[in-house]
Amino acid sequence: MSTIDSRVEPATAELLSDDERQLYFAFKRAQEMLRARISDDVRAATGLSDPDVAVLIHAAEVDGGVRQSELASLLGWDRTRLSHHLSRMQSRGLIERTKVGSAVEVSLTEAGLAVIDVVRPIHAAAVRRHLIEPFTPSQVVYLREALERISEPGA
Amino acid sequence: MSTIDSRVEPATAELLSDDERQLYFAFKRAQEMLRARISDDVRAATGLSDPDVAVLIHAAEVDGGVRQSELASLLGWDRTRLSHHLSRMQSRGLIERTKVGSAVEVSLTEAGLAVIDVVRPIHAAAVRRHLIEPFTPSQVVYLREALERISEPGA
């Protein structure tokens, strides 16, 4: 690593401190590796992608259908991305869409419901192994609260 | 930091507890929103994508070139993804590659070095606003350590 850079932490604090930059890249790196690991486990066992699983699990939590805009908000996706992904999942018979006014309700098909029962324990095991095990229960709670502070504020 | 007490897991332990599932989705949601926000800020100001910036910053930290495999490891990417992305960045004149045995060294071009000076403060401001500000300095350190536990273990 290079060390001799003009790093003086001006009072203006234009650039990031070491701690700050490290937090950012630690976050990205953890996210990339976590996704790769869980995704590998799940795909090997079920053939489903990570986004597929995210949609299925969130959609399954609400009986009778979720509006797309709410689903997008839960996932942190934008509506374009969700629309494209739902089209793909729909063509594979996993979900169905019902137009309700200007909105669209998403629900699982029979096939989708069947698939999710298979996926859930596999996904749970992967999450537990790769994300939960490194932490104590109280750390799990603390970490969740910290992460929610990132997504909640409209900042 | 603290000792790794391990989970008390119910005998079944097939599925995730509420805390556990919430941690997982809080993580994914925070990641999606953080990436979207920072990426929007940076793209609006520079036209560079989030992966572009990640590669530029990591490559700039090492003088004289980084081996692709190491860059991939720092980023948490797999080598295929990095190879494709570097090809695109190379064709835009941002980086250059030199073959060294079976490996490849990546370094910034003049244009890449010029670009990164423009990007860095903008990126720093975006990271500060969206990731740092919600936390105290000690939380920043704690959070970084927690995230590193996710990526470090080969688990």
Added chain:
DNA sequence: TATCGATTGTTGACATATCTACATTCTAGG
């Protein structure tokens, strides 16, 4: 109730990521 702006969703072109298969170089053991 007419109409304008905001909300919700889709589409197509393009950018990025993944998967499978392959080529080259490195390394350790005969």
Added chain:
DNA sequence: CCTAGAATGTAGATATGTCAACAATCGATA
């Protein structure tokens, strides 16, 4: 030296995500 397996990269096909433009509905208000 050889040579088999590991490590490093690349290529093309496919899957996924983003951007800009558009269409339909909602909702407030004049």
